[in-house]
Amino acid sequence: MVERxxxxxxxxxxxxxxxxxxxxxxxxRNALRYLTTHSGPVSVYRLTTELAAVEYRIPxxxxxxxxxxxxxxxLRHAHLPVLRxxxxxxxxxxxxxxxxxxxxxxxxxxxxxxxxVLDISVSTRPELS
Numbered sequence: 001m002v003e004r005x006x007x008x009x010x011x012x013x014x015x016x017x018x019x020x021x022x023x024x025x026x027x028x029r030n031a032l033r034y035l036t037t038h039s040g041p042v043s044v045y046r047l048t049t050e051l052a053a054v055e056y057r058i059p060x061x062x063x064x065x066x067x068x069x070x071x072x073x074x075l076r077h078a079h080l081p082v083l084r085x086x087x088x089x090x091x092x093x094x095x096x097x098x099x100x101x102x103x104x105x106x107x108x109x110x111x112x113x114x115x116x117v118l119d120i121s122v123s124t125r126p127e128l129s
Contacts, residue, residue: 041097
């Protein structure tokens with residue numbers, strides 16, 4: 001479980017631990033990275049398609065339903081709840097839309113360029129041989 005990020009605790013070890021836990025997973029990093037490049041809400045379907053394309057290293061137009069479904073399950077049951085609970089995104093389940101909160105922008109107080117951190121840390125699963 002990840003703690004909710006609160007800017008008044010920015011100097012605490014718990015705050016840094018939460019940031020590290022949030023960015024420890026490539027799917028969460030990729031989701032945050034994608035959302036930082038789009039203003040306003042994004043459908044979970046669109047986000048899932050984009051993440052599947054990154055995961056499988058293919059164009060979004062080539063994402064097959066079963067590839068998207070695998071990512072969709074992970075997002076809905078693991079990653080979106082964690083990011084929502086941490087306060088980084090809002091998830092409108094009725095309309096199936098996600099959007100970043102302003103918290104990531106406020107983190108620039110501690111992290112000089114939070115978006116750059118996401119760019120550096122984005123990775124995909126290594127290919128199986």
